[in-house]
Amino acid sequence: MTLDEIITALRGKKWVDLTHSVTESIPIFSAFPGVQRNTLYTVEQDGFFAQQLTFVTQTGTHIDAPAHFSLGKRCLEGLANKELLLPLRVIHKQEAVAQDADYRLGVQDIVDFEQQYGQIPSGCFVAFASGWSTRWPDAQAFANNDTQGNSHTPGWSIEALRFLFEQRQIAAVGHETLDTDAAVDFRRNNGLIGEFYVLDRDAWQVEVMNNLDQVPAVGAYLQVSFPNFAGTPGFPVRAIAYLLDDER
Numbered sequence: 001m002t003l004d005e006i007i008t009a010l011r012g013k014k015w016v017d018l019t020h021s022v023t024e025s026i027p028i029f030s031a032f033p034g035v036q037r038n039t040l041y042t043v044e045q046d047g048f049f050a051q052q053l054t055f056v057t058q059t060g061t062h063i064d065a066p067a068h069f070s071l072g073k074r075c076l077e078g079l080a081n082k083e084l085l086l087p088l089r090v091i092h093k094q095e096a097v098a099q100d101a102d103y104r105l106g107v108q109d110i111v112d113f114e115q116q117y118g119q120i121p122s123g124c125f126v127a128f129a130s131g132w133s134t135r136w137p138d139a140q141a142f143a144n145n146d147t148q149g150n151s152h153t154p155g156w157s158i159e160a161l162r163f164l165f166e167q168r169q170i171a172a173v174g175h176e177t178l179d180t181d182a183a184v185d186f187r188r189n190n191g192l193i194g195e196f197y198v199l200d201r202d203a204w205q206v207e208v209m210n211n212l213d214q215v216p217a218v219g220a221y222l223q224v225s226f227p228n229f230a231g232t233p234g235f236p237v238r239a240i241a242y243l244l245d246d247e248r
Contacts, residue, residue, distance in 0.1 A: 010242060016214045018174075018206075018222070018239040019061035020136055027142035027208075029178050032056040057234040061208045063224060068233035069192075069199040076232045079204060086171055087124040088222040088241055089117075090215050093154075094131035101144055102184045103130070103154040107163050117218045122169035125222045129212035130154045132176040136210065142178070155182030156194050165201055173198060174206035174222075174239075206239055219244045 001009075020026065024035045036054040043049050058064065066073030091113050097103045105128050114120060132154065135141035144152045155177060164170045179186065180195035198205050206224060221242045226235040 014243040016211050016220075016241040016243065018209050018211050018215075018241055019237065020133070020208060020210045022055070022060040022236055023137065025139070026060055026137045027139040027178065028056070028059060030143075032058065035059060055236075057232050058207070060236045061206065061210060061239060062234050063226060063237045064195070064199060064205050064207060064234045065232070066199045066202045066204060069196050070202075073199065073202050075230070076226060076235060077228060077230055083171065083204075084224045086222050087121060088127065088215065088220040089113075089120050089124055090127045090129050090212055090217050090220070092129045092213075092217060094129060094213065097130040097132065097154045101152040101154065102182055104157040104182045104185065105154070105160050106157045107159050110160055110163055113217065120164065120168045120170065123171050125172045125174060125206075126164055126170050127174040127206075127209060127212055127215075127222075128154075128156060128176070129215075130176050131213065133208075133210045133212070136208075144183075150187065151183040153177045153179070153183045155185060156180055157182075157185070158194050158197060161194050161197055165198070165203065172204050172206070174209050176209050176212060178208060180205065180207070206237060209239065211241075215241045216243065 022035060024037055026035065028034055033056065038052040040052055041048055041050045065076045065079065067075045091105060091109060093103065093105060093109060120126060146152060156173065156175065179192055180198060181192045186192055222239060224237050224239045226237045229235065
């Protein structure tokens with residue numbers, strides 16, 4: 001098959017945008033300032049339209065490079081382009097999270113997934129579909145704080161991450177929340193040990209994913225793209241899932 005034939009076939013498939021739009025009012029990690037936008041020139045007055053945007057690298061649907069949490073690891077420009085197009089597996093746990101906002105995706109969830117869909121292949125991207133993206137862009141709903149101000153959000157268990165990376169040799173993970181770890185684990189461990197584990201392996205992840213409910217458990221590829229700023233630990237991305245068997 002020629003490259004032209006491959007592109008033509010790909011354009012015939014369903015594409016799912018897995019990213020949120022970025023605005024000045026979106027949920028963001030509590031330590032970070034929000035998005036600021038300043039219009040510098042307008043078509044009406046200047047003949048062209050240009051804006052200045054100020055934001056933290058970890059804003060909206062974004063990629064975390066290994067350097068985000070781990071000294072001496074790669075920044076974004078160190079990721080090869082071919083690392084950013086991967087087979088996609090989606091573990092759907094929306095119903096479980098709806099019953100328990102503190103849900104931690106565990107090894108048994110992976111075992112159950114593999115019993116139904118086959119073993120997760122090495123070198124793929126595994127996403128945790130929690131349904132949390134339906135709370136976007138309501139910052140209060142996204143944080144889900146109780147009356148004591150403690151957040152309750154789902155996340156990966158450290159055991160599940162170790163299983164995926166060490167037993168299945170996956171390449172990267174993604175999720176719909178702001179953090180890799182469940183909020184209860186963050187408080188219990190006084191840190192994001194799951195996120196540190198992923199990035200310290202020189203792997204990468206995508207956070208605040210959207211529309212995972214539209215992607216099947218198997219049968220899709222993920223492509224992630226971002227600007228080539230040198231020395232950056234992360235950046236907002238455009239992440240697209242290509243569904244292999246769902247043609248438009």
